[in-house]
Amino acid sequence: MPLTVDQLAGYTDRGLDADLARWFPGEPPVRVPVSTRPVEPFLARLPHGAATALAGFDRRVRSGAMPQFLDIYDWSYGFDFEANGVGILDSDYETELSGDDVWSVGCDGGGNYYTVLTSGRVALWFHEEEVLEADTQYDNLDVFLWSAVRYRAVRAGALDLAAVEADFRSLGQPGVLAPELGLLASLRSSRKPG
Template structure:
């Protein structure tokens, strides 16, 4: 039976810790300073399920117990775009957004940030063009984290791609499919 988006609702609070313990128990722990941008004002702009997922992630990030499976550092979590003179353009390359419209939750290792949007979607902000690029989206944080944990586990040789490839395809997320961000092609 293949996985559906509905199956992943509540993943961040319910299953993230167990998956990280299974595949990343030996990983360095995330540390962000106390003065890291608060997530609270942003949570108020999200639908309840999206706010619950981001609040659950935020608790784990700030606890110091979250394994480093995504580049979550003081410079990537809660990034202050305006304070760092960075623009945020939507995927149309015209609509300008602000820090109130996004909350960065980590980086991809190339200077690009994974951002939660007020729609609950996750998109990659490409630093070179300062744009939330199309083809990089995930429907919500639960499906993004489920995908990224498995991406990291496959890349680390702790999970076989064959065990999750059908689920990635069934979920149909732009950020995972080869035509988009390409997590699947990066795992092969």
């Protein structure tokens, strides 16, 4: 039976810890300073389910016990766009957003930030264009984290792509399926020949 977005509701609280323990047991823990920007003002702007997921993720990040799997550092978690003098354009490349409209949950390793939007969707903010690219979006944080954990596990050789590719496809997330920017394209381009 194909996996659906609805089936992943609550993943952050009910499945993330077990997946991280299974696939990333030796990773160092995430460490962010106590002075990291508080998430509570942003939570108040989110739909209920999105706020629950982000609050649960924030607790794990600040606990000092969550394995590092998403480039979550003091410079990438809760990044203050305005204080750092960078802009945010919506995916139409015209609408200007403020730092209050997004919450960064980590980085992709190339200076681009995964951000939760006030709609509850997740999108990658590209630092060169300062834009939230439409082809990088996910329906919500639960789906994004489920996907990101499996992507990193495949990259690390802890999970076979064949075991998860059908689920990736059935979820239909642009951030996974986009031909050039999606996680599947990245996994294919990183495969060694022969």
